[in-house]
Amino acid sequence: MRAKETAPGRAIPHESASLHVAGEATYVDDIPELAGTLYVALGLSSEAHARIRSIDLEAVQNAPGVVGVITAADIPGVNDCGPIIHDDPILADSEVQFVGQPIFAVAANSYTAARKAVRLAEIDYESLPAVLDVATGRQQQSFVIPPMHLRRGDAEQALQSSPSRSQGAFSIGGQEQFYLEGQISYVAPKEDGCFHLWCSTQHPTEMQQVVAHALGIDFNQVVVEMRRMGGGFGGKESQSAIFACIAAVVASKLGRPVKLRLDRDDDMTITGKRHGFEFAYDVGYDDDGQIHAARVDMAAQAGFSADLSGPVVTRAVCHFDNAYYLGDVAIDAYSVRTNTQSNTAFRGFGGPQGAIAIEYIIDNIARQLGKDPLQVRKLNFYGRDERNVTPYGQTVSDNVIHELVDELESSSDYSARRKAVAAFNRDNEVLRKGLALTPLKFGISFNVVHFNQAGALVHVYTDGSVLVNHGGTEMGQGLHTKVSQVVALELGIDVRRVRATANDTSKVANTSATAASTGSDLNGKAAQDAARQIRNRLIRFIAEEHGANLADIEFAGDRVSWGSGEIAFDELVVQAYQNRVQLWSDGFYKTPGLSWDREAMQGSPFYYFSYGAAVSEVVVDTLTGEWKLLRADILHDAGNSINPVIDIGQIEGAFIQGMGWLTSEELRWNEAGRLITHAPSTYKIPTITDCPQKFNTRLYQNHNVEDTILRSKAVGEPPLLLPFSVFFAIRDAIASLADNRINPPLRAPATPEAILDAIDALRGEHQ
Amino acid sequence: MANIEIELEVNGRQEQVSVEPGKTLLHLLRENLGLTGAKDGCRSGDCGACVVIVDGRSVNSCMVLAPQAEGSSVMTVEGLAQGDELHPLQRAFAENWAFQCGFCTPGMLASCYALLEFNDNPTRDEIRAAIAGNFCRCTGYQAVVKAVEQAATELRVLKGGSRNA
Numbered sequence: 001m002r003a004k005e006t007a008p009g010r011a012i013p014h015e016s017a018s019l020h021v022a023g024e025a026t027y028v029d030d031i032p033e034l035a036g037t038l039y040v041a042l043g044l045s046s047e048a049h050a051r052i053r054s055i056d057l058e059a060v061q062n063a064p065g066v067v068g069v070i071t072a073a074d075i076p077g078v079n080d081c082g083p084i085i086h087d088d089p090i091l092a093d094s095e096v097q098f099v100g101q102p103i104f105a106v107a108a109n110s111y112t113a114a115r116k117a118v119r120l121a122e123i124d125y126e127s128l129p130a131v132l133d134v135a136t137g138r139q140q141q142s143f144v145i146p147p148m149h150l151r152r153g154d155a156e157q158a159l160q161s162s163p164s165r166s167q168g169a170f171s172i173g174g175q176e177q178f179y180l181e182g183q184i185s186y187v188a189p190k191e192d193g194c195f196h197l198w199c200s201t202q203h204p205t206e207m208q209q210v211v212a213h214a215l216g217i218d219f220n221q222v223v224v225e226m227r228r229m230g231g232g233f234g235g236k237e238s239q240s241a242i243f244a245c246i247a248a249v250v251a252s253k254l255g256r257p258v259k260l261r262l263d264r265d266d267d268m269t270i271t272g273k274r275h276g277f278e279f280a281y282d283v284g285y286d287d288d289g290q291i292h293a294a295r296v297d298m299a300a301q302a303g304f305s306a307d308l309s310g311p312v313v314t315r316a317v318c319h320f321d322n323a324y325y326l327g328d329v330a331i332d333a334y335s336v337r338t339n340t341q342s343n344t345a346f347r348g349f350g351g352p353q354g355a356i357a358i359e360y361i362i363d364n365i366a367r368q369l370g371k372d373p374l375q376v377r378k379l380n381f382y383g384r385d386e387r388n389v390t391p392y393g394q395t396v397s398d399n400v401i402h403e404l405v406d407e408l409e410s411s412s413d414y415s416a417r418r419k420a421v422a423a424f425n426r427d428n429e430v431l432r433k434g435l436a437l438t439p440l441k442f443g444i445s446f447n448v449v450h451f452n453q454a455g456a457l458v459h460v461y462t463d464g465s466v467l468v469n470h471g472g473t474e475m476g477q478g479l480h481t482k483v484s485q486v487v488a489l490e491l492g493i494d495v496r497r498v499r500a501t502a503n504d505t506s507k508v509a510n511t512s513a514t515a516a517s518t519g520s521d522l523n524g525k526a527a528q529d530a531a532r533q534i535r536n537r538l539i540r541f542i543a544e545e546h547g548a549n550l551a552d553i554e555f556a557g558d559r560v561s562w563g564s565g566e567i568a569f570d571e572l573v574v575q576a577y578q579n580r581v582q583l584w585s586d587g588f589y590k591t592p593g594l595s596w597d598r599e600a601m602q603g604s605p606f607y608y609f610s611y612g613a614a615v616s617e618v619v620v621d622t623l624t625g626e627w628k629l630l631r632a633d634i635l636h637d638a639g640n641s642i643n644p645v646i647d648i649g650q651i652e653g654a655f656i657q658g659m660g661w662l663t664s665e666e667l668r669w670n671e672a673g674r675l676i677t678h679a680p681s682t683y684k685i686p687t688i689t690d691c692p693q694k695f696n697t698r699l700y701q702n703h704n705v706e707d708t709i710l711r712s713k714a715v716g717e718p719p720l721l722l723p724f725s726v727f728f729a730i731r732d733a734i735a736s737l738a739d740n741r742i743n744p745p746l747r748a749p750a751t752p753e754a755i756l757d758a759i760d761a762l763r764g765e766h767q
Numbered sequence: 768m769a770n771i772e773i774e775l776e777v778n779g780r781q782e783q784v785s786v787e788p789g790k791t792l793l794h795l796l797r798e799n800l801g802l803t804g805a806k807d808g809c810r811s812g813d814c815g816a817c818v819v820i821v822d823g824r825s826v827n828s829c830m831v832l833a834p835q836a837e838g839s840s841v842m843t844v845e846g847l848a849q850g851d852e853l854h855p856l857q858r859a860f861a862e863n864w865a866f867q868c869g870f871c872t873p874g875m876l877a878s879c880y881a882l883l884e885f886n887d888n889p890t891r892d893e894i895r896a897a898i899a900g901n902f903c904r905c906t907g908y909q910a911v912v913k914a915v916e917q918a919a920t921e922l923r924v925l926k927g928g929s930r931n932a
């Protein structure tokens with residue numbers, strides 16, 4: 001049945017490979033511009049929190065090249081673009097809530113003219129008290145959504161009766177998405193009050209909705225088209241909205257096509273990032289290191305508005321267990337309002353933050369007991385048949401973490417290298433090596449049940465070529481390639497005959513964001529459903545027309561055969577068309593078996609779990625805090641991979657990106673609340689020179705026990721947890737300075753400064 | 768300020784362009800010539816998405832004022848292929864999935880092309896040095912290095928000999 005050339009597991013080229021290497025792949029900024037296009041620049045708040053007394057834009061309006069200016073008063077509909085809670089103004093009205101909040105927009109004949117004009121604005125502010133850090137916000141009970149609480153058993157009682165306790169605090173920074181293509185929207189007014197929006201977004205349907213709300217028009221008057229993004233990473237899930245809305249309001253007011261492409265510094269200054277978290281924990285364990293109880297208080301820096309903080313923090317709560325059974329659990333989680341950018345989705349969506357906290361704690365326990373952390377990790381893994389229920393009540397029924405970690409431990413030569421590291425550290429005072437193996441378990445599905453649906457359209461044309469359109473967006477993750485493979489497999493044709501087209505709200509309606517790693521799970525299934533309906537119609541046609549036995553009909557190798565005969569796919573298509581067989585179909589999918597009680601924080605929010613593990617070895621210069629990743633070994637579970645080259649690329653990329661989050665990428669705000677790391681000159685994205693010379697990535701041989709698309713597993717976010725191993729290898733190297741007996745208080749990101757701080761603290765305690 | 772008339776060669780063609788004095792080479796290419804391969808990533812010379820070849824050397828075209836390119840020979844990603852035939856580097860990038868979102872690819876290809884033009888047998892460290900100024904937020908760079916190694920090998924074969932052959 002399976003055509004060899006389209007079978008899952010084959011390394012099919014990227015659907016746009018030839019375009020990308022020729023420089024012909026079109027991103028929004030590359031679309032040939034329409035006559036009369038105007039360019040927009042934004043006027044931003046210089047204050048972290050203030051009332052706006054007055055705005056004088058006369059000089060702006062009169063500046064050379066300026067065609068129009070808008071403020072909140074020009075928004076015909078609702079001045080809000082919040083995805084869940086409506087607390088996200090498109091343009092600040094009477095109050096600004098962070099440095100960088102857009103207040104007005106200028107449209108001019110060139111970007112340069114617009115940007116020059118912006119500077120001529122006179123805004124009079126009356127300063128208000130600003131909350132600039134999580135601790136202050138937590139103290140003031142300043143939250144964007146109510147606190148969340150999860151309880152299992154009696155954690156207090158279990159802590160009291162535990163033989164030992166690990167108590168402390170841990171802080172972890174946020175992370176800028178740094179999609180290489182910045183935020184951009186291009187809007188063209190169309191006839192009858194309609195608008196066409198080209199927008200670099202992971203969520204075209206939401207852009208359609210927020211633009212319609214802002215303009216006070218119907219959803220059917222807005223078409224959003226998205227062919228490809230130059231990276232998204234979560235940063236274009238909800239936060240493309242403000243730019244889409246501003247561009248649309250300008251286009252509506254001036255009746256001209258309008259492009260809003262952000263300068264990188266403005267992009268970083270305006271948009272939200274991965275949430276930084278502060279943890280306070282108290283964990284009870286026994287002499288072997290088995291955890292009996294955990295109590296954790298987690299506070300996320302939400303920024304000025306709710307945005308996606310609710311679901312992000314929920315996922316942090318649901319990933320605090322990572323791969324471990326924790327006994328009695330009490331988690332309190334706070335989304336702290338601060339006068340900073342509104343933090344948002346970023347690959348992992350709170351999961352990595354929740355999971356690294358328990359890894360930190362286990363690392364502590366191991367050192368307190370004088371054990372190798374790997375032993376303590378293994379001891380606490382979820383069991384197969386017992387100790388297999390998560391704190392939120394879902395049974396872990398697809399657990400492969402034991403086998404996976406055993407395999408990696410052996411293939412990476414962990415124990416020999418552990419000895420070699422110890423020997424190196426005995427012989428060297430300044431340079432110290434560290435080694436760590438960390439596991440991951442990651443839940444797949446949107447935590448909001450109804451988002452787990454998708455639609456697709458498949459058209460078979462009379463020349464046998466096929467077009468597929470679905471609700472997902474392509475941001476580099478290879479979604480269109482995987483979906484094309486699924487359709488080709490279903491119809492038994494070469495994948496090169498299948499063309500995936502731009503996400504378009506006038507084709508598949510009411511789509512979910514391409515997020516939560518669910519892109520290929522949801523859209524692959526929907527496209528398969530559509531293709532299968534066409535195939536079934538063709539099967540019935542062949543049975544009637546050629547007297548074939550239904551069970552004998554096979555689609556493979558661009559041909560369709562049945563016991564006594566066969567026909568080329570494109571000939572069959574012509575025959576079917578002439579016999580009035582419908583050759584196009586929609587398809588739909590909804591993930592089965594999900595439930596979630598938001599109040600109780602209980603249910604089965606995930607269809608299945610993905611697993612993985614990584615071993616990292618580092619060398620740290622304990623005089624300067626500089627360090628280097630010497631080698632990384634990864635074993636990751638992508639189920640029955642639809643395309644192993646895509647999946648390995650996702651894993652390697654996530655590893656390096658997550659390593660950046662935990663080491664070099666540091667967000668800093670000054671005392672006035674201004675983000676001072678707002679450009680790549682000061683915000684350090686990993687480059688090739690940060691990558692290890694030895695980097696071994698393999699897929700774990702597995703298939704999904706659930707009926708996912710071709711039994712694959714989602715691979716977008718889970719591998720972002722793999723570089724925990726880098727962070728803990730650095731901590732291991734530092735701990736060697738005190739004979740691995742004291743826990744270095746290392747914060748993330750582990751910049752050279754953070755490493756030196758941890759070394760100083762360790763030496764202070766050691767003396 | 769009045770526009771400046773400049774002449775330069777782009778992908779083998781002589782071009783005459785009238786630009787504002789403050790315009791960058793990147794925006795000359797993208798806006799005046801419609802060559803949208805090179806990308807606007809940071810406009811501060813940090814990300815490498817805008818790299819093109821000027822007189823044989825790779826440069827961040829966002830850091831070059833258009834008038835500075837007067838009389839230069841510029842090659843962009845659009846000039847790499849010979850007609851329909853892709854350059855071995857382009858083929859190797861495609862075959863090795865040396866990109867995901869593809870936004871860094873034009874600049875990455877330009878940096879690698881400049882490397883292979885003066886060193887057709889680069890070591891892994893030389894490849895790493897050549898792309899140290901090109902951000903890729905997607906791939907983790909492994910596939911890029913592999914692609915350059917493959918292209919270098921193929922180029923040496925095509926040339927019929929090399930230092931090590």
